[in-house]
Amino acid sequence: MKKLLNTLYVTSQGAYLNKEGETITVNVEREVRLRLPIHTLAGVVCFGNVMMSPFLMGFCAERGVRISFLTEYGKFLARIEGPVSGNVLLRRQQYRWADDPDKSAEIARAVVMAKVANCRTSLQRVLRDHSDIDGGTAVKTAVNAHESSLSMLMKTTVLDSVRGVEGDAARQYFSVFDHLIVAQKEDFFFRERSRRPPLDKMNALLSFLYTLLMHDVRSA
Structure with a gap:
């Protein structure tokens, strides 16, 4: 089983990261603010303006x-990673499956089902923890719609149909989504999804979190 490790986020401007033995040291204004063993990080x-020693x-x-x-x-600039080793036979099989409509649909369906199920769980959690929220009826309707989507995904074997259900x-x-925001509503509200550029604080936050998620996905 793969062990999930931590991610170090450095936001202090002018910070300098260097190596000390088997640890990462974070220095701010020539003072050591943090030491972390390398084996705990992914x-x-x-x-x-954060610098790092070669x-x-x-x-x-x-x-x-x-x-x-x-x-x-939070805009992505660059990524550094070392040599990547892989199983050639595994990669060849992955490419074969990518060209196989049935296999592609099978994998896509599993991913989308997990996504829809997690969305449904998030909506149900809001209803449970904040039963008095505005728009509770609309949230319940969305929960039912997600359950219908899961039922449709169980039956479909066509990739385009999977994409349609996901959309x-x-x-x-x-x-x-706006009903799920229960604090700081004057600053964070949601009308519609916008990106490149995000047009409000909520969309800016979503884009920022997607950037962090992409880092973790690529580090997996």
């Missing part, structure tokens, strides 16, 4: 710890 994400970069690459550099506001489930989820 990745390092640096925001803005020796630490090489050390992270050697140990399989991915490094991502983002702007201070409809996403539309249902985001149609009630």
Whole structure:
């Protein structure tokens, strides 16, 4: 079983990261603020004016710890990772399956079913923890729609149909997303999804979180 490790996020401007033995040291204004053993980390994400010694970069690459550099506001800039080894036979089989409509649909259906089920769980949790929220009826309707989507996914074997169900489930989820925000409503509200660029604080936060998620996915 793969052990899930931590990700180090460095947001202090002017911070300098270097290697000390088997640890990563974070220095701010020439003071050591943090030491972490390398074996506890899967990745390092640096925001803005954060520097790193070449020796630490090489050390992270050697140990399989991915490094991502983002702007201070979370826009992706670059990623550093070491040599990647792989099973050639596995890669060949993956390409074969990618060209096989039935296998592609099977894998896509499993992924989309997990996504829709998790969305449904999130909606149900909000109804359970905040039973008095505005739009509770709309959220219940979205829960029922997600259950219908799961039923349809159980029956479909066509890739385009899987994509269609996923799109409809996403539309249902985001149609009630604003009701899921229960704090700081004057600052964080949701009307519609926008990106490149995000047009409000909520969309900016979503895009930022997707960037962090992508780092973790690539580090898996």
